Amino acid sequence: MDTKTLTHLQRLEAESIHILREVVAEAENPVMLYSVGKDSAVMLHLAKKAFYPSPPPFPLLHVDTTWKFQDMYKLRDKAAADAGMELLVYQNPEAKERGINPFDHGGLHTDMWKTEGLKQALDKYGFDVAFGGARRDEEKSRAKERVFSFRSANHRWDPKNQRPELWRLYNARKTKGESVRVFPISNWTELDIWQYIHLENIEIVPLYFSQPRPTVERDGLLLMVDDERFPLAEGEEPVMRSIRFRTLGCYPLTGAVESEAQTLPEVIQEMLLTTTSERQGRAIDHDQAASMEKKKQEGYF
């Protein structure tokens, strides 16, 4: 009998699809959190594969901060339409009213727009399961995160009370009010993500590719001046630099790298030869060593 050797990407894909289907079979009202980044792009692609020929039987939810890159908003709307899925966009009304922004409010920006915004959105629509694109290789505290991560009725993560996950068996039963965050691409690494995007020809935001863009340097981060809301210091002039991004978030919080990589293979090449880890470009992790664990307990994804 012929055997067919599955590659690591085929096994990862099969595992992710299995997880996506398991949730749809057991959840009452699932949703996929969609942040428009490369991980979201892969997760959405896997969902299309898992349920084909049906469209993925849940909506996409973008918890918006109003401070994402313009290119991200464009791809967001197109990706949802291409997949034939409903797109829900949620902006925390209180953050909007108070004009919370990353320049004046520091950590409060992430807290109100993202952490609070996410909780409000899940409560508003009554979603009991939310898919997220987090990966275990991203950061130390994620290495022990479950695929099915339970949250109490007030969205808190209790690291002492997580369920053991054996074989391919996931216990999705929950009591009323509890919700679950499910991470279908837990076992993918950054390199796996890029290889899969390359192999499957998945559309991603052009910001991942190098191009001359207007930039300023702040606190060691290279920031892109994406719109006129960016407050320039006196005499400060944006400088055109060839830059790209390894991760995408709110543009005033996301550091760019100088690069000449304009194609996917070049991006992967640069990534493999690079000597700093992925999350260095994110201001959010620099707060304190155990910051991610703390944010997770409070309900950040």
Next chain:
Amino acid sequence: MTTQDPIYKTDALIAEDIDAYLEAHQHKTMLRFITCGSVDDGKSTLIGRLLYDSKMIFEDQLAALESDSKRSGTQGEEIDFALLVDGLAAEREQGITIDVAYRFFATEKRKFIVADTPGHEQYTRNMVTGASTADLAVILIDARKGVLTQTRRHSYLVHMLGIRHVVLAVNKMDLVGYEQETFERIVADYRAFAESIGIESFTPIPISGFKGDNITGPSENTPWYDGPALLPLLEEVEVEDTRDQAGPFRMQVQWVNRPNLDFRGFSGMIASGQVRPGDPVRVLPSGKTSTVARIVSLEGDKDLAVAGESVTITLADEIDCSRGQVIVASQSPLEVADQFESTLVWMDENELVPGRAYWLKIGTQTVSATVAEPKYEVNVNTQEHLASKTLDLNAIGIANVTTDREIPFAPYAENRDLGGFILIDKITNHTVAAGLLHFALRRAQNVHWQATDIGRDHHASMKHQKPAVLWLTGLSGSGKSTIANIVEKKLARMNRHTFLLDGDNVRHGLNKDLGFTEADRVENIRRVGEVAKLMTDAGLIVITAFISPFRSERDMVRGMMQPGEFVEVFVDTPLEVAESRDVKGLYAKARSGQLKNFTGIDSPYEHPEAPELRIDTTEMTPEEAADLIIARLIP
């Protein structure tokens, strides 16, 4: 440090020809393995070393590592690789969960997922969790200490979970002067033990995680060793999926894909074998047969799919098939049964209650199941069999499991997906146990349901009534028996055929062998439930007066009856009131310690969440309560 040139240097190809590199790397396979050992065995150092040698550490991490090594490392001026992964040690100090951490690295040929779990006995459940998905186990031994109790425990668990590839890594060879005799003595000791528990083969390697000997390639320090180094071995070992492909086709249906009336696809991950369009298949447990029409995917139909792939297939005929059923090659069906011998690993703070109904999830199916009193518990350190009435956290035992309907299965040793299950507590929803099915009990196969000509409807219509169970639950002294007695008298006056089952009376006969432990209380209620069910089949209105303190068992009895026949009546009396009445003097005895496991005092009462009726005995007389119950029964 005797650092060899890492043979996994790939920078040159990446820089010169990225397309060739990508092409090569798209064909990598994947291996999942678990490392077993304690911090003292150098487990963290070994994992750190693997990450380092396969270039998974970035410069910023390395810089942080170097400064950490100087500050808190145990290796002087040298890099302490353990600090890379020793999140667990830090967690222990901080009192955070000690858990399973997954780590990733890759070489030219493979991607690896390492399950890193703590090795102490109190973390058996974590090790079992990590081992459940592993293709291979690396068992670490400190060359200075040899085979220890924990080595035996880890090996037993690895073998129990069916991991076929075992690597015995005799570590810290640098500290014993790379002596061949030391290595061979340890290997001989281990071989004797491994054979005694049924491990057929293993690969011993002398290594030093700290110095890097025999990790990426042969070490000059062990010229007497001609076996493989660790990483090359990990790259060559056969992965489980490839083996599974050789078996007959089995797929547990996970989801039915119905975008419109013209398409009905069955989605799932193939647990074993291969499938092609035109293959004859059978759906279990129904036994209906058909042939595979298409293997559907976003990229177009496929002509072959194999074990380990998630697929959607369509069948040529419109036959019933839903989530939880298993599609199999029609010429080699699976066994179907409802009673099994199994191994259980208990994972919850609350111990096993024999006889209680738990959810059992196997593959994509969830059924209700009960576990009998264990045949024995296994001492994981000595592998001795111990007598036990229950299983508590981290205990491993052999017990019979009975499901409420027949399920298709394969022995765990044959296939993990078809023989591995979890138990879920029905109230807390926690995963309380992992289980391995071994074989079906003959009993289940030979006892068939005998159909009788005079059915339950006939019995009921002769009595001109609808059968029902009036289930009175509440504390001792709440007034259940008094109220039940009045209800029966009133129903008798109305020419209804009734029977009253009273808690105390039943314990004089049917249940006189039972005490008041949690397990006995469960069995007490189960028997009463079965008797009540027979009586409703006979057309009777059954009135029961039992404390029945646990929600799970009341729900179990409810599940035995026809829908609508079970009427839960909560006789609600506050503990102070019941205790002040103390008709039988039992509360006084319980308070003075003469009576153990007394509900409300040292054993819990779980009040009903949504009873059909609630009787507040501080607000109404027994007479009024009885009228209320009868009004609910006969409106």
